[in-house]
Amino acid sequence: MAIISRSSLTVALVILCVLAICLDSVEAGRRNKGRRKQGRDKSQCKYRAEKTKECDPLTNTRNMTLTLKRGDESACPNTHVIALSCRKVAGCEYSGKVAQWTECDPITSRRILVKELDEGSPESCPATHIRVRRCKKGSRGKAAGDRMLRKKERKSARREARKEARKEKRKQGMKDRKGRKGKLRMERRMRKGKASEE
Structure with a gap:
């Protein structure tokens, strides 16, 4: 009886897995090819x-x-x-x-x-x-042009929204900085006031 080593067993398993993957991809390609043929519009002249x-x-x-x-x-x-x-x-x-x-x-x-x-x-x-x-x-007259216009409008709306969000973020950052600076000034004044009292 032949003894099979672990390394040869793992090699055989790897080869089987690769073959299974290859066969699966070939079958998927055949299925997609059939769908492409069925997808043709019969009403188009x-x-x-x-x-x-x-x-x-x-x-x-x-x-x-x-x-x-x-x-x-x-x-x-x-x-x-x-x-x-x-x-x-x-x-x-x-x-x-x-x-x-x-x-x-x-x-x-x-x-x-x-x-x-x-x-x-x-x-x-x-x-x-x-x-x-x-x-x-792919051009269906006015419909294709309308689709492109809608796409451009959505893109410009997203761009404007990002721009507004950045502006708000900057404003918020400026308010935070001013608030921190004001607090620091108040703390300094209070320290100076305490130091002058002593």
């Missing part, structure tokens, strides 16, 4: 952009067709057509600083900027220039 058609010289626009890539077919249309402006015509300037981007369209996940004609002849230049951009991921 995702579109694939197809090639745009040729530019129409009369309207100076081209149509881009978006086909449904992922999402609930009852809530999301299968195709969506967006009219885009063609390239700028030479000599036409548009007012970009005045124009505002629209809110993020939840169906197409795009926002639009419409620029009005600023300089150039109305005969050769189209009246508007349209730009389309994808919305930033």
Whole structure:
């Protein structure tokens, strides 16, 4: 019969513990991966952009067709057509600083900027220039901006509260010092008074 020493037994126990921890972490990773896949929002519409058609010289626009890539077919249309402006015509300037981007369209996940004609002849230049951009991921339009504003307000409120607490602490410290100094003066006067009486 083989005799097992204590040191070899402890080594074997340590190896078993390490293996158990490794297996547990691998299993946890598998479970989380499955949750990530299940967590996708089925109601969110995702579109694939197809090639745009040729530019129409009369309207100076081209149509881009978006086909449904992922999402609930009852809530999301299968195709969506967006009219885009063609390239700028030479000599036409548009007012970009005045124009505002629209809110993020939840169906197409795009926002639009419409620029009005600023300089150039109305005969050769189209009246508007349209730009389309994808919305930033995680941006849900106004709600995301509101969330950031609330976060900034909370942060500034905490900062102001800390500042007020420091001021109060300083005031309290000044009162304590003045009180101690006053007591010391009174004690000195009393000592001097006792010394002069003697």
